[in-house]
Amino acid sequence: MPTDLRLREVVEADLPLFFDFQLDPQANHMAAFTARDPGDREAFDAHWRKILADPTTINRTIVWNGRVVGSVASYVESGRPEVTYWIGRAHWGKGIGTRALAAFLAQVNTARPIYARVAKDNLGSRRVLEKCGFRVAGESKGFANARGEEVDELLLELPAIGKDEREP
Numbered sequence: 219m220p221t222d223l224r225l226r227e228v229v230e231a232d233l234p235l236f237f238d239f240q241l242d243p244q245a246n247h248m249a250a251f252t253a254r255d256p257g258d259r260e261a262f263d264a265h266w267r268k269i270l271a272d273p274t275t276i277n278r279t280i281v282w283n284g285r286v287v288g289s290v291a292s293y294v295e296s297g298r299p300e301v302t303y304w305i306g307r308a309h310w311g312k313g314i315g316t317r318a319l320a321a322f323l324a325q326v327n328t329a330r331p332i333y334a335r336v337a338k339d340n341l342g343s344r345r346v347l348e349k350c351g352f353r354v355a356g357e358s359k360g361f362a363n364a365r366g367e368e369v370d371e372l373l374l375e376l377p378a379i380g381k382d383e384r385e386p
């Protein structure tokens with residue numbers, strides 16, 4: 219079946235859906251480095267107000283066959299651009315994460331190198347990144363709110379265009 223994936227600016231009406239996606243316990247466990255309390259709507263709203271007003275953060279809504287299915291973003295951490303994404307659980311396993319990140323990197327943030335952080339055991343996210351050309355560039359540990367403990371984390375890097383980037 220042909221599928222249509224688009225990225226567009228985030229609008230206020232997307233936020234209740236993003237909040238629902240954020241409530242999912244399985245997704246939280248997977249992502250590990252999440253909001254302290256995913257059910258805190260006020261903190262969620264404050265976070266989105268902040269990132270939508272921040273010119274160094276680029277947010278996009280992922281629309282798949284006309285439905286909002288998640289978000290993808292880049293932000294600056296310690297002076298370096300990083301990407302992040304979250305797909306609603308009902309839409310996992312259809313290639314959306316990979317296609318959305320590839321589209322974001324091709325159309326929206328073409329800065330290179332660009333980085334991502336992922337819990338070492340988040341195999342889905344790691345695979346999405348590797349299919350988009352990222353390679354493991356480091357390892358550390360950090361406190362993961364979703365798990366209440368320190369978790370191993372990988373830093374992945376997408377090097378300069380032409381060096382390693384390819385179609386997923």
Ligand SMILES: CC(C)(COP(=O)(O)OP(=O)(O)OC[C@H]1O[C@@H](n2cnc3c(N)ncnc32)[C@H](O)[C@@H]1OP(=O)(O)O)[C@@H](O)C(=O)NCCC(=O)NCCS
Nearest residue numbers: 245249303304305310311312313314315316341342343345
């Ligand atoms: C990680 C996430 C983005 C994957 O999205 P998705 O749309 O299901 O990913 P895709 O369908 O593009 O799958 C890409 C690859 O990862 C694999 N994969 C996906 N989920 C997986 C999992 N839980 N375990 C192992 N492999 C997995 C797929 O099989 C596919 O590999 P293949 O092409 O070799 O078959 C999604 O599960 C998610 O949003 N999780 C919660 C939030 C999160 O972890 N965000 C990232 C924070 S770093």
